[in-house]
Amino acid sequence: MTKKIHTKRRDFLFTATYTIGAVGVGATIWPLIDQMNPDSSVKALATTEVDVSNIEPGTSITVLWRGKPIFIRRRTQEEIKEASEVDLKDLKHPEKDSDRAKNPEWLVMVGVCTHLGCVPLGEKGEYKGWFCPCHGSHYDTSGRIRKGPAPINLEIPKYEFVDNNTIKIG
Amino acid sequence: MSETKYIPKSKFGKWFDSRLPLLTLSHHLTSYPTPKNLNYWWTFGGILTFCLMTQIVTGIILAMHYVAHTDHAFESIEHIMRDINYGWLIRYVHSNGASMFFLAVYIHIFRGLYFGSYKAPREMIWITGLIIYLLMMATAFMGYVLPWGQMSFWGATVITNLFSAIPLIGESITGWLWGGFSVDNPTLNRFYSLHYLLPFLIFGLVVLHIWSLHIPGNNNPVGIDVKKNSNETMPFHPYMVMKDLVALLTFILIFFGFVFFLPNVLGHPDNYIPADPLVTPAHIVPEWYLLPFYAILRAIPSKLGGVIFMFASIFILMALPWLDSSKVRSSSFRPIYRKFFWVLVFVVILLGYLGAKPPEGIYLILARIGTAYYFIHFLVLLPLLGRYEKTDPLPMSIADPVLHKPGIVDKFKEMAGSYEGENVGTFK
Numbered sequence A: 001m002t003k004k005i006h007t008k009r010r011d012f013l014f015t016a017t018y019t020i021g022a023v024g025v026g027a028t029i030w031p032l033i034d035q036m037n038p039d040s041s042v043k044a045l046a047t048t049e050v051d052v053s054n055i056e057p058g059t060s061i062t063v064l065w066r067g068k069p070i071f072i073r074r075r076t077q078e079e080i081k082e083a084s085e086v087d088l089k090d091l092k093h094p095e096k097d098s099d100r101a102k103n104p105e106w107l108v109m110v111g112v113c114t115h116l117g118c119v120p121l122g123e124k125g126e127y128k129g130w131f132c133p134c135h136g137s138h139y140d141t142s143g144r145i146r147k148g149p150a151p152i153n154l155e156i157p158k159y160e161f162v163d164n165n166t167i168k169i170g
Numbered sequence B: 001m002s003e004t005k006y007i008p009k010s011k012f013g014k015w016f017d018s019r020l021p022l023l024t025l026s027h028h029l030t031s032y033p034t035p036k037n038l039n040y041w042w043t044f045g046g047i048l049t050f051c052l053m054t055q056i057v058t059g060i061i062l063a064m065h066y067v068a069h070t071d072h073a074f075e076s077i078e079h080i081m082r083d084i085n086y087g088w089l090i091r092y093v094h095s096n097g098a099s100m101f102f103l104a105v106y107i108h109i110f111r112g113l114y115f116g117s118y119k120a121p122r123e124m125i126w127i128t129g130l131i132i133y134l135l136m137m138a139t140a141f142m143g144y145v146l147p148w149g150q151m152s153f154w155g156a157t158v159i160t161n162l163f164s165a166i167p168l169i170g171e172s173i174t175g176w177l178w179g180g181f182s183v184d185n186p187t188l189n190r191f192y193s194l195h196y197l198l199p200f201l202i203f204g205l206v207v208l209h210i211w212s213l214h215i216p217g218n219n220n221p222v223g224i225d226v227k228k229n230s231n232e233t234m235p236f237h238p239y240m241v242m243k244d245l246v247a248l249l250t251f252i253l254i255f256f257g258f259v260f261f262l263p264n265v266l267g268h269p270d271n272y273i274p275a276d277p278l279v280t281p282a283h284i285v286p287e288w289y290l291l292p293f294y295a296i297l298r299a300i301p302s303k304l305g306g307v308i309f310m311f312a313s314i315f316i317l318m319a320l321p322w323l324d325s326s327k328v329r330s331s332s333f334r335p336i337y338r339k340f341f342w343v344l345v346f347v348v349i350l351l352g353y354l355g356a357k358p359p360e361g362i363y364l365i366l367a368r369i370g371t372a373y374y375f376i377h378f379l380v381l382l383p384l385l386g387r388y389e390k391t392d393p394l395p396m397s398i399a400d401p402v403l404h405k406p407g408i409v410d411k412f413k414e415m416a417g418s419y420e421g422e423n424v425g426t427f428k
């Protein structure tokens, strides 16, 4: 009987030691892993202001934000019409055009293909929006995925109009 | 392991070896018994060791001149090419060396597939070999990023984005890999650090690979067990060493044919354009040795699915010793498997070709068929063949297939006059 109690006590001590040991090893390893995450200086580059007064309808510009290209397109009336008339049932990732472009004339998107990160080409592809040459994803005039391997629509970053001519991204 | 106990001759040798048995180790390596029917497909292990050494030596030299910063990396490569004495030579040996390394490893792997070298008792040789292969791919991928050209940048972007396919944690993983919101300077720096490290890990694994080889000894073209230290084997040195050298010199001739005459054919011209995060090249392709996997990635019409199948196509090889249940090793005695082996070789080469083509129309259809076949080969055909294939009768010894060729005995008797006799084999 006493023997059994001792075994239990020893088991407890072993388990407790292993547990403390594992926590210690984990706490030691974490800084070694976390150092690779985006650092404060990278995170600090959070916002960019862009002057859009020179953009004519039917043209776009690309700016760099956090190392990624941002497409700013001033859409033509046809493009807006096409984008808003699409039946949501036809979409792989259903989103209304009005939710994607608060001001229908201006479409602001992260210009990074949601498949594997290439930069799609403008006014190309079967839906006359964007076409990604890497593995053939077609996006429409609202930047929504229509055909190809990309799983979701081109991402809309956080942005706002500071005044009529300036957009603040981030 | 060496069957005969080694005792150093000199007094100092005895003193030294009893404290640090390097002499015993070297004796083991030189006297290691090898089957005497090994053919030239068995010389690629030595060739691969040469490739690893070449990459390490040229790499350490490149590292003396290379600058791992997005603003200077591309320039520093041009500096190596134009200003450093023989910099062009060292860089071309390193970049073509990576291609030759993969050429050799593919031959080495298919050799194993043909002669059943992955089967018991050699599973650990096969598995350590596959880990080496995985590390080689990681090393070459990160090395290709270092020159910071367009292909470097976009290759890195596409490959690191593969991890974003993982549900829930995908985004955090890519951020962690990049050290930012996209491939950028932190990414280049850590890739450089790891590109320097991994070859030495590979070196360590090569030691394990050879250690696990030296326990059962070499497989051989006939695939039956040989009796060690009988007249079926001969010592590694000088016999195999000489054969390996003949093959190695031929290999070096081809290798330097590329270095001196076609140094850029295996690379992509776009990598001589500095990286530009705003413009993706119209057609991005990985280096040739990764193309079959790239074709599989693009053949699957879903992002996560493509990534899963691509990794599965490599990891499935780890299970090969258990998927192929046939007890017969060498394809020479497996008439049906032998045919499927060549179909597999063809399909892998076809996938490589398709990986370089745009994923549309007939290319896409063929890539899908090829991908399906690849998995069917391992998951369906091999287990079925193991059960139902009628294999040819195995010879009693590795000398039989040679000795039973018509007319061969007379030829041997004729030749035996000029030999000592011990290595010619016994014949009645």
Ligand code: HEM
Pocket (backbone or CB within 6 Å): B052, B055, B056, B057, B058, B059, B060, B061, B062, B063, B066, B077, B091, B094, B095, B098, B101, B136, B139, B140, B141, B143, B144, B145, B146, B147, B195, B196, B198, B199, B200, B202, B267
């Ligand atoms: C398994 C062995 C290795 C493989 C497969 C490999 C592969 C590669 C590849 C494919 C490149 C790109 C070549 C180009 O397009 O220019 C490269 C570049 C580079 N590697 Fe390696 N490498 C290996 C070992 C090493 C080692 C051990 C070092 C350093 C100690 C090293 C240092 C470098 C440097 C500094 C570069 C950039 C210069 C350049 O791009 O030519 N490599 N490596």
Ligand code: FES
Pocket (backbone or CB within 6 Å): A113, A114, A115, A116, A117, A118, A132, A133, A134, A135, A136, A137, A148, A149, A150
């Ligand atoms: S990255 Fe755009 S389709 Fe693959």
